[in-house]
Amino acid sequence: MEVSNYLERIALNDIEAFNELYNLINNNVYSFALSILKNSEDAKDVMQEVFITIYHNAFKYQNQNKPMAWILTITKNIAYNKIRSNKKTINVDEIEFISKPNHDDKILIEYLLNNLNEDERNIIILHAMNGFKFHEIAKILDLKLTTTLSKYHRAIKKLKELTKEGKNE
Amino acid sequence: MNNIEKRISKNLNNIKLPKFDLNNLEKKGYVYMEKKRKLPIMATISTLCVVCLLFIGGLYYNNNYKVTSKVGIDVNPSIELKINQKEKVLEVIANNEDGKKIISDMDLKGSDINVAVNALIGSMVKNGYITELANSILISVENNDNAKAETLRQEILNQINMENISIISQTITEEKELTDLSNQYNISLGKVEIIKQIMANNNLLTFDQLANLSINELNLILKDNEKTSGSASQKAYIGEAKAKEIALNHANVTNITNYKIELDFDDVMVYEIEFKANNKEYDYEINALTGDIIEYEIDNNETSNNNSSNSSNNTTTDKITKDEAKQIALKHANVTNITNYEIELDDNKYEIEFEANNKEYEYEINATTGKIIKYSIDNNYKEPNPIISKEEAKQIALDHANVTNITNYEIELDDNKYEIEFEANNKEYSYEINATTGKIIEYEIDTD
Numbered sequence: 148m149e150v151s152n153y154l155e156r157i158a159l160n161d162i163e164a165f166n167e168l169y170n171l172i173n174n175n176v177y178s179f180a181l182s183i184l185k186n187s188e189d190a191k192d193v194m195q196e197v198f199i200t201i202y203h204n205a206f207k208y209q210n211q212n213k214p215m216a217w218i219l220t221i222t223k224n225i226a227y228n229k230i231r232s233n234k235k236t237i238n239v240d241e242i243e244f245i246s247k248p249n250h251d252d253k254i255l256i257e258y259l260l261n262n263l264n265e266d267e268r269n270i271i272i273l274h275a276m277n278g279f280k281f282h283e284i285a286k287i288l289d290l291k292l293t294t295t296l297s298k299y300h301r302a303i304k305k306l307k308e309l310t311k312e313g314k315n316e
Numbered sequence: 317m318n319n320i321e322k323r324i325s326k327n328l329n330n331i332k333l334p335k336f337d338l339n340n341l342e343k344k345g346y347v348y349m350e351k352k353r354k355l356p357i358m359a360t361i362s363t364l365c366v367v368c369l370l371f372i373g374g375l376y377y378n379n380n381y382k383v384t385s386k387v388g389i390d391v392n393p394s395i396e397l398k399i400n401q402k403e404k405v406l407e408v409i410a411n412n413e414d415g416k417k418i419i420s421d422m423d424l425k426g427s428d429i430n431v432a433v434n435a436l437i438g439s440m441v442k443n444g445y446i447t448e449l450a451n452s453i454l455i456s457v458e459n460n461d462n463a464k465a466e467t468l469r470q471e472i473l474n475q476i477n478m479e480n481i482s483i484i485s486q487t488i489t490e491e492k493e494l495t496d497l498s499n500q501y502n503i504s505l506g507k508v509e510i511i512k513q514i515m516a517n518n519n520l521l522t523f524d525q526l527a528n529l530s531i532n533e534l535n536l537i538l539k540d541n542e543k544t545s546g547s548a549s550q551k552a553y554i555g556e557a558k559a560k561e562i563a564l565n566h567a568n569v570t571n572i573t574n575y576k577i578e579l580d581f582d583d584v585m586v587y588e589i590e591f592k593a594n595n596k597e598y599d600y601e602i603n604a605l606t607g608d609i610i611e612y613e614i615d616n617n618e619t620s621n622n623n624s625s626n627s628s629n630n631t632t633t634d635k636i637t638k639d640e641a642k643q644i645a646l647k648h649a650n651v652t653n654i655t656n657y658e659i660e661l662d663d664n665k666y667e668i669e670f671e672a673n674n675k676e677y678e679y680e681i682n683a684t685t686g687k688i689i690k691y692s693i694d695n696n697y698k699e700p701n702p703i704i705s706k707e708e709a710k711q712i713a714l715d716h717a718n719v720t721n722i723t724n725y726e727i728e729l730d731d732n733k734y735e736i737e738f739e740a741n742n743k744e745y746s747y748e749i750n751a752t753t754g755k756i757i758e759y760e761i762d763t764d
Contacts, residue, residue, distance in 0.1 A: 152605055156552065162338060162444035163392055163530070166414075169336040178328040191334065198336060243332040252327050259324060275321035276328060306320050 150214040158206035169198055175215070175276050176222050182268040183226040185237045185260060193226045200225070215277055220287055236261045258309045267302035270295055319737065319746060322728075335413065339443065381406060385468055387429060388456040388488075388506040389436055390531050391445045393418045396504065403429045403468070411504050418443060429468070430475035437478065446481060449552040450532035455485040456506025462487065473545065482546035484510060484535055501527040510534055513543075525583065537581045550579060553604035559587035562607055563600040567614075569593035579604060583696070586610060599692075613692035618682055635683045641666040644686055645679040649693075665689055704754045709734040712754055713747040717761070733757060 150172065156164035176197050180190035200221050208217055239257045248256070259268060266288065273284045285295040383398045383406055394411035395418060405424050410416040418439050424432040437453060440446045446453065455472060459465035465487035473485050488494070488509045497508045501523070511526045514537055526534065535548035554562075556577050564570065572591040580588050585604040592598070597615040602608070636644075638659050646652065651672040658669045661683060668679040676694040681687070704712075706727050714720065719740040726737045729751060736747040744762040749755065 155605075156449075159449060159552070160444075161447065161449055161552070163450065165338065166336065173333045173336070174329045174331055177331065177333055181328075194333070195336070195341075199341065202338070244327075244330050245332045246330060248327050248330065252323055255320070255323055256327050271321065271324065272328065275325040303318065303320060 150218070151208075154201070154205045154208045154214055157202060158208075165198075165202055168201070172215070172218065173198075176218065178272050178276055179219055179222050179269070180226045181237075181242075181260070182272045183223065183265065184229065187237070187241045187243075189229060190226075193222065193229060196225050197222050213283070216279070216283055216287055219273065219277070223287060255306070258306060262309055263302050263305060266290065266294075266298050267305070270299045271302050271306070274299065337417075339417075383407075385457060385459040385465065387433065387468070387472065388454070388458070388504050389433065390454040390456070390504050390507050391440050391450075391452070392530060393440055393445055394504045394507070395419060395436060397424070397429065397432055399429050405429060405432045408432075412502075414445065418445070430472060433472055434476060437476065437481075441478075447549075448480070449549055450530060451481045451546075451549040452530075452532040452535035453481060453483050454506050454510060454531045454534075455483060456504070456509060457485070457487045458490060458505070459487070460489075462489070480546070482532075482535055482544060482548045484531070484538065484541075484544045486510065486513075486543050497523065503527055507531070507534075510538065513541075514538055521581065525581075529581075533581070533585060536579055536585065550604075553579070553585060553587075554602075554607045556587065558607065559589060559602045559604070562602055562609065563589045563591075563598070563612075566600070566609060566612065567593065567598050569598075582610070584610075597690075608695070610696045611692060611694040613690060615690035616688055618685075618687045618689040635661075635664075636666075636681075636686045638666065640686065641668060641681045641683070644681055644688065645670075645677070645691075648679070648688060648691065649677050651677075703752050704734070704749070706734070708754065709736060709749045709751070712749055712756065713738075713745070713759075716747070716756060716759065717745050719745075 150168065153164050153168040153171070157168065173194060177190050177194045180193040180197075181187060184190050184193065197218065201218060208214060237257075237260050239253055239260070242256075259271065263271065269288055270284055273279055273287065274281070279287075281295050281299065282292050284290075285292045288295070290298075382400055384401045385399050385403075387397045387399060389395045389397070391414075392412070393414035395415045396409040396411060397405050398407040398409070400406050405427050408419050408422075408424050410419050418436060422435060422439065424435065427435075433455070437446065440453075455469070457465045457469040457472070459468065469485050469487050473483060476483065486506065486509060488505055490505065494505050494508050494512075497503075498505050501508070507527075511523060511534065514526060514534065515521055515523065518537075521537075526537075529537075532548050532552075535544065536550065538544065550556075556579075560575070560577060564572065570593075572593045574590065574592045576588075576590040578588045580586055582601060587600075587602045587604050589600040589602065590598065595617055597617065599613040599615075600609060601611040603610055638661070642657070642659060645668045646654065649672065654670040654672045656669070656671045660667045664683045666679075666681045666683055668677075668681065670677055674695075677691065678694075679691045680689040682689055706729075710725070710727060713736045714722065717740065722738040722740045722745075724737070724739045728735045732751045734747070734749040734751055736745075736749065738745050742763070745759070746762075747759045748757040750757055
């Protein structure tokens, strides 16, 4: 079932649909919030607020066609309104995984969150997790399409180099 | 998407997040949930009963701890009650997370089975699992003695005092086949049994498809059956009137006869509609949630047997050619770029199939007159399964890399391509293989 169908059902007060939607996309919302805030607990708070907003506003979203873009724009707005912690780096050990990631994957996530700048992180995460087109990402992040593309390529290049260094450690 | 992004996505999706508890948020005042209280005092009364019965229950010992029957309740919360010969609850087991939520603040041990069932159903209503949109409950009674199971089933059914719900009730026997399926799909024995019933009536459906459906959807597919009481809610769907309107508008007809409509399941819940108009027969399949037309067929009531006495298909002199038949179909479908084209002459009619614009077209054309006998268009067309299996694709990659002992093997089918990754001899291999032809599209070998 598509996200828009869930929203239609949630608009009719269907709690089962709400729970299913949460299970379906909570990692997408959380990851984007984490990308902006670099703090796992703050990202969880934002995620909760986003889903409360969805619950109350699903009825406004009937018959439109890009529900994930709508949801992640809400995520961005709520995350940017949150007071941010001053921490410059995030320790991946703060994040709880369902199954323990292997060493290389852990390094990759650490690099992603700590070594890329904010726009780069956001673009990579939105692209990797939601299958958006670049013009859609540009719209969510209020960036120009050309900027989005060049930042994306720079970020991928950085990640490739960084992960190679990581392996040689 | 490249490998790095796949790894990022995989790991970010692997992050453990808390369960979302709307009820708890409501208590804190974050959320307001509209409730449909149909049993306002039931829960309270039942809790009191539980307390009383607990005292009484404590006085008995001997055989009262032996489980004689099991009663399963499925809505989405799935709960199993183990009961003794006096029909008192010995143990309450939640089969899923929703089930845990329902029984979290209830202590039903020692209470009468009917009190427990009513209390649980009341709580499911209160917590929004049983609603106007999905009002079905599945009750499954298990006892080695079939007659006893049947008596208990009827008794429970008679004691459920709620309106506007639909109950499917059944007796089940624990068999290895059911238990295996129950473990494999992580659903209750009762749900396994009801799915098997549905499959027995419709051999086109698979267990995989049905296991994911809600009890309300299963109830709708099961249709009226001696096992069900009350009707399953269709309120989540667009409704028969709207579905009819969509079909009639599409067919552009108003005066119809022989109208039939049925809610059914074909990958999704659909309305199947049949009618006749202008001497043609129409069949529509409409997505019950969205109102999209999934598939339709129009039968022009043309016959193919102008020539039936001439049974030999080899005499093609008085027939139109395959190419002419193809052109008739393409012109009617108004498409030019087609794939997977097939044509066959059978019983003096051409059967033509092709795909275009993500739709699948089927035509039957009279081979003598060139008239379209009937045609159908499937809007919901999905790519055919790849011809090359995962195992074969793996073997192609391994043969090419000339390795046998590999680690961290991963394979993914995307856009009719297999993306294969593995490590061997301290090198990382990645391959892209065409899933239809088995041809290696691209490969990369990284040395650490």
